[in-house]
Amino acid sequence: MAIIEQIVELIVRAIMQGTPLLFGSTGEILTEKSGNLNLGIPGIMYIGAISGVIGGFFYQNSTSKVITVLAIIIPLLSSLAGSLLASLIYGFLTITLRANQNVTGLALTTFGVGLGNFFGGSLIKITNSDTPFLALSKISAAYRTTLPFANNLGIFGQLFFSYGFMVYLAVVIALAVSFILKRTRIGLQLRAVGESPATADAAGINVNKYKYFATCIGGMIAGLGGLYYILDYSKGIWANDAFGDRGWLAIAIVIFAIWRPNISILGSYLFGGLYILFNYVSVSMNLLPLMQMLPYVVTIIVLVIVSMRKKRENQPPASLGTNYFREER
Amino acid sequence: MNKTAVSTKDYTHVKKAPFITITKRDATSLKRNILVRVIAIIAALVVSSVITLLITGENPIRLFSTVIDGAFGQFRIWGTAQSVAMLLGIALALTPAFKMKFWNTGGEGQVLIGALASALVMMTASSLPHWLACILVVLAGICAGAIWGIIPAVFKAYWKTNETLFTLMMNYVAIQLIKFFLKVADKSGSSTVGPSLLQYGRLPVIFEQQYMLNIIVVAVLTAMMYIYLRTSKHGYEIAVVGESENTAKYIGINVKKVIIRTMALSGALCGLIGVLLVGATSYSIDPNLAAGNGFTAIMVSWLAKFNPIIMIFTTLLIVVLSRGAENVSMTLGLNKSFSDILTGIILFFIIGCEFFINYKIHFNIAKKESKEVEFNGNN
Amino acid sequence: MSESINKNYALQLRNITKSFGTKVIANKNVDLDVRYGEVLAILGENGSGKTTLMNMIAGIYHPDSGEIYVNGEKASINSPKDAFRYKIGMVHQHFKLVDLFTATENIILGINDGKKYNIAKATDEVKKISQKYGFVLDPNKKIYEMSVSEKQTVEIIKVLYRGADILILDEPTAVLTPQETEKLFDVIRNMRKDGKSILIITHKLHEVLAISDRVSVLRKGEHIATVNTSETTENELTEMMVGKRISLNIGRSEPKNATDRLVVSGINLTNPDGVKVLKDISFTAKAGEILGIAGIAGSGQRELLEAIAGLRTLDSGSVTYINPSDSQITELRSKTPLQIRELGVRLSFVPEDRLGMGLVGNMDIIDNMMLRSYKKGKSVFVDRQPPKQLAEEIIESLEVVTPSAQTPVRRLSGGNVQKVLVGREIASAPSVLMVAYPVRGLDINSSYTIYNLLNKQKENGVAVIYVGEDLDVLLELCDRILVLCAGTVSGILDGRTAEKEEVGLMMTKVNGVKANE
Known part of the structure; x- marks a missing residue:
């Protein structure tokens, strides 16, 4: 039984590790489908995280009674706004000003x-707040709320229902992007823009509009990965550089998933699992970096x-x- | 008339002349070139100081003097020189690849792998005479860097594998290899492998100045890279391949060979910088040894339009601003990442200003009206 | 000559004029009437303004002056979308398709009709159109898996899907095999039966006779005549198309010591798309003469020269070079341009694509001079002194208009670019000189400069191979004229005795036999 429990725990933690990667890679896939290789995604994920944290910080400090809905919506919206602005910088420079x-x-x-x-x-320090360190425990609690019956379902519940809502959101978004790319007119036209902008232009498609939308929406999705990492995975505690190279790993997953968001779900969890596998297999700690090298x-x-x-x-x-x-x- | 023109030109002719049309400039005067950039930098500085002001409430003049002090102050000038040397060195190393339109985003990894190879020699070469150990340290670093450059180049040359993504991934392979090295080499679990372990084959300190060797090497490298690109046959081939692969084939250049050779050089020079960082500077190695300069160098080289001499100035600009901003955050008790924000803002402005150098913007107010009149008149 | 504007015509053009820049007049006062349910062939040589005229109907260009009437009503067409509103659609020579998409996806791309996106339904509609007109097409096949003719089918259905009643086909048969051409003609006949008007651009006479109801002939941008196909002959059409022979006064000396220099025998070449572009081509280029190569654009001229220059790998055949000094024989097949030069073969080549192949646009004149010579010597450095001298010599002797030798060539005008390129190729003292369309886009003076240069080379004992499109020039400049048709040699004529019509007919027929038999 112990082994099964361990495997379940590994999978659960892999999924939690994989979720920021999933947001990031889904966002980058959407962006790249328009022909824009946004290497700013790692930065956007940081911006998405800190924007959400700032929103949450002000909300948590402004009230003594944190309402769950607001605790979720305020950081979410401020994260999206931050990522949007960052994506707009990239979009304006590359699409309008045609920068490299x-x-x-x-x-x-x-x-x-x-x-x-x-x-x-x-x-x-900037806000002269009297809290000792940046910890959004109340906000994080809202983000980490799981379904009430999760604990009653044993292994099954643990595997499928033990996460905060953003884990599911990531999957839903990935599947939605996959669907849009494959099955809708917008998806068809976006792919045409990324494959052959001249052909798309000839067909009367507004190439720049598509590039802007794909870059901005993609950036906003990626930014959510940063938000999830801080408010859910890290329990609301910010530590500098803690997010690490996950942004680059997300870009790696784009390639691994050969530009398909649905495969990227699998890829993200797999790479997430490799990140923490050392906890579960009895190898020397020395081999940890080699394991973390594996995704690349x-x-x-x-x-x-x-x-x-x-x-093709x-x-x-x-x-x-x-x-x-x-x-x- | 001309069929090819038809095929490449716009099929969706716009109904009326749009309000703004943008055309490529054929040539830009030097004056315009400089003017646009100066305006961009000034605008960037204004925005940066406004932001600093908003966050800190500090007087902008004092801010400015803090920046200058941070870059050129008594205790910081050598550090600045060292930073310039290392960043410039990597930028120079990346430049031949960029001129060939090979987007080597793997400078960071090529530096690190070079450093790692040197460190291995420095740890183990106990039985060799010092001079031999020194040579080995240098050779190991250069070869390792070259290999890191050749691998993506071979795949690009033969299978057109996307080099931007390939070299990018190679960075993280190198980083993890160093982390692995740290675990194996230093049993204490420290996050660096320090001077106590890297004893042998340290490169000589000249003029009793720790950073002097680095500065001299990079100065020589700058001159040599300028000469290489401008006057050597290789440099000429790189330019032709970068401009037009078709022309290269027409005159019989072996494009594959040039791609691989150039990336070997690019990687080797990155490796050399890695050698300097470990063997002549810190005698220690950690995954953050290159400090992101492998990425910053891409911008430095690109901003200088791949000209090694101009690169000196773009490097100076970036280093002075970031070290200055570092000083600002230090004196104001802010987090040192503040300098990254300012660097980012300044880069955005310089990147954006290229547009106004390369393109012409026409406002078609009068034209538009006259055309509409014509249509009405006919109907 | 032309009818009044009325509803009995699907499309009428009146006084259409279009010029590019100040020099080139593509169309001048063209009138055209297109009936319902007819196939109208638009016939003319390269550069006669056929495509430009059609592009104006399709909304890609806007005429400088003149009117377009659709169903008797004045039409204002400013974009392809406008054209579709008038039910006009054009199939261009260069396809605009997304390789990765299926036929159906390409066909519906860009249509926003407000209806629900339903690829299955669209596929059905594509199938229906295919059946109705007799196309053979799998709607789910990806473009990259398709043959050229299938891609063309997709383009035609794209136009039909958008409801076009007037279809313009720009040289649709240029890329097709005879069998595929027959199939296309069947489809066109079905469309005509359905009441559609089809304008087909071509310069293949037998096809004009096979498919069209009427023929409109354009020459040098002007409408010469429109005749009923049943009442005309190939000879009459040729005469209208090429016009009377015009004397150009290009000098031509008698060849001296015309010994064999380059022997091409039985070469075959398949291009990367798997199409056979050169079929069993044999000829000999002699020292001290200009061998002209005539043919409709895309008959294999480009591939032939590139194959000789070592840029293409031949399927079979041989290219033999005979050294002028010692008559030694060198085989050039499957050698790279560099190897050819290392063998001491002085082969110069002025390619059709000047700035994309012959020169580097962003480099200055000096660096472009160096393209051929940079490898000379053992030094690792390039010596810019000789190319600088050469650049200055060429600027001086050929009167290249440029601010300096340090000016990037892309900033020079077309004629000056060509002088730089030809100047460089001649400077290496070639024994074989190949030039492709060397006067295309050049003004009269520059053209004569080039002719004189070629003549001088000939007098110096160089074997010159000249690929051209203007028959008058070929007839006055060349000693012999090789006529290419669809990748085969349809004959070699004496430049002094050949008749223009003769060459014109050979360009469209192989050995007097129709290409599609």
Whole structure:
């Protein structure tokens, strides 16, 4: 029995670890489908996190009685707003001003990580608050509320119902994005923009509009990953750099999932599991970094195999990384 | 008339001339080039100081002097020089790849793997004479960096594997390898492997100044890279491949060979910077050794339009601002990440201003009206 | 000549004029009448303004002056969308398709009719259209798995799906095999039966006779005549299309010591799309003469030159070079351009794509001079002195208009770009010089500069191969003219005695046999 319990616990923790990755990779897939390689996603995830934390911080400090609904909605909305603004910076620079996508993305990551760590580390000092450290325990409690009957269902309940709502939200969003890309007119046109902007343009599709929407909505989804990490996974406690390289891991999962959000659910949980596997298998702690290296190595292998097999459906969007400019006659 | 023109030009001709049309500029005068950038930097500084003001309530003039002090103050000038040297060194290393339009986002990893290889030698070369150990330290770092560069290049050359994503992933492989090294090498569980373990083959300290070797190496590298790109046959081939693969094939350049060779060079030079960081600077290694410079260098090189001489100035700009901002946050008791925010803002402005150098914006107010009149008149 | 504007015509053009820039007049005062349920062939040489005229009907260009009437009503067409509102659709020569999408997905792309997105229903509709007109198409097949003719089918159905009653097809048969062409013609006949008006651009005479009801001939942007197909002949059409021979006064000297220099025998080439583009081509280029290559655009000219230059891998055949000094024979097949040069073969090549292949647009004139010579010497550095001298010489001798030798070539005008390119290729003292469309887009003066350069090369004993499109020039410049048709040699004529009509007919027929038999 002990082994089964351990496996269940591993899966549960893998899912929790995988959730921020799932938000991030889903957001990045949506963005990349429009041809924009947003390397600012790691930064946006920090911004999404800190924006939510700031919203929650002010709410928690403004009232003595925290109402659950508001505790959820206020950080959620402020996180979305923060990510949206960050995505707009990227969008404005690359789509309207046609700046190099790699450079813009990396600058945004520098900016975003800095912003997160700065406010995370200084919020208390700036606001002259009397709390000793940045801990949003009441807000976090709202985020960590599980279904009431989860504990009565044994292993089954533990596996499927023991999470805060954002775990489910991540899955729902991933499936929704998958559905939109595959089965709707908007998805078709977005994919056309990413594959061949000139063709899409010729067909009367507003290329820039699609790029903006995909980048902004994608960024907002990714930002939720940061929010989940702080308010649910870390129990509302901010620690600088705690989020680590998860943003880059999310970009790796995009490749691993060959640009399909539904596969990215699996990929995120798998990579999440690799992050914590060392707790469950009896290997020396020394091997931990090698295990954490595994996701990246696997990603590289996927990237290589995909490019060697040349199966067209699995390639990156054909216009990825390039800006579209219609030469006026 | 011209069929190819038809195929590449717009099929959806806009009904009326739009209010704003944007065309590519053929050429820009040097004056405009400089002017636009200066305006962008000034705008960035204004925005940055407004933000600092809002957060800290500090007097902007004092802020400015704190920045200058942070970069050029008595105890900080050598640190600034060292930062410039390292960032510039990596930017130079990435430049040949970028000129070839190979987006090497793996500078960080190439530096780290070079550092790791050097550290391995420095830990183990106990039985060798010092000079031999030194040579081995350098060679190991350069070779490791080169390998880290060649791997994605081979896949790019033969299978067109996306190099941006490939090199990006290689960074994290290198980081984890270093973490692994730390666990194995240092049983105490420390997060760095320090000077006590890296004893052998330390590079010589010259002029009794810790950072002098780095500065000299990078200065030489700058000149050599300038010469290499401008006047060598390799440099010429890199430029042709980067501009037009079709032309390269037409004159018989072996494109695959050039891609692999250039990335070997790019990686090797990154590795060399790794050697300097471990073997001549800190004698210690940790996953944050390159401090994100592998990424910042991408921006530095790009902002300088891949010109090694201009790169000196873009590096200075970034380093001065970030060290200055660091000083601001230190004196005001703020978190040091504040400097990243300011760096980010300044980068946004400089990145954005390129548009006004490369494109022309036309406002078609008069035209629009006249066209409408014409349509009405005919109907 | 033209009818009054009335409802009996699907489409009428009046006085359509269009120019590009100040120099090039693409169409001048063109009138055209298109009836319901007819196939009207638009015939003309390259550059006669056929495509530009059709693009104006389809809303891609806007005429400078003139009117378009649809069903007797004046139409204002400013975009392809406008054109569709008038039920006009055009199938371009270069397909605009997303490779990764299925036929149906491409067909419905960009349509926002407010109805629910239903790919299954759209697939059914595509099937219905296919059945109605006799197309053979799997609506669920991805574009990248399709042959060229299937892609074309998708483009045509795309237009029909949007409800077009007037269809414009821009050289639809250029990319098709004879069998595929027959199928397309069947479909076109079915569409005509359905009351649709079809305008088909072509310069293949036998096809005009096979499919059209009437023919409109354009020449140098002007409408020459419209005749009933049943009342005309190939010869009459050719005469209208090419016009009377115009004397250009390009000098032509008698070849001296015309020894064999380059022997091409039996070469075959398949392009990356799997289409056979060169079929059993054999000819000999002689020293001291200009060998012209004539043919409709896309008949294999480009591939032929690139194959000789070592840029393409041949299926079979041989390319043999005979060294002028010692008559030694060198096989060039399956050698790279670099290897060819290392063998001491002085082969120069002015490609059709000047800034995309022959030159690097962003580099200055000096660096472009170096493209051919940078490898010289053992030094690791390039020596910019000789190319600088060469650049200055070329600027001076060919009167290149440029601010300086340090100016990026993309900033030069077309004629000057060409002078730089030809100048460089000649500078390496070639023994074989291949030029593709060297005067395309050039003004008269620049063109004559190029002709003179080629003649001088010829007099110096160079074997010149000249690919051109203007028959008058070919007839006055070249000693012999090889005529290509659909990747095969349909004949080699003497440039001094050949008749223009003769060349024109050979361009559309292989050895006097119709291409589709």
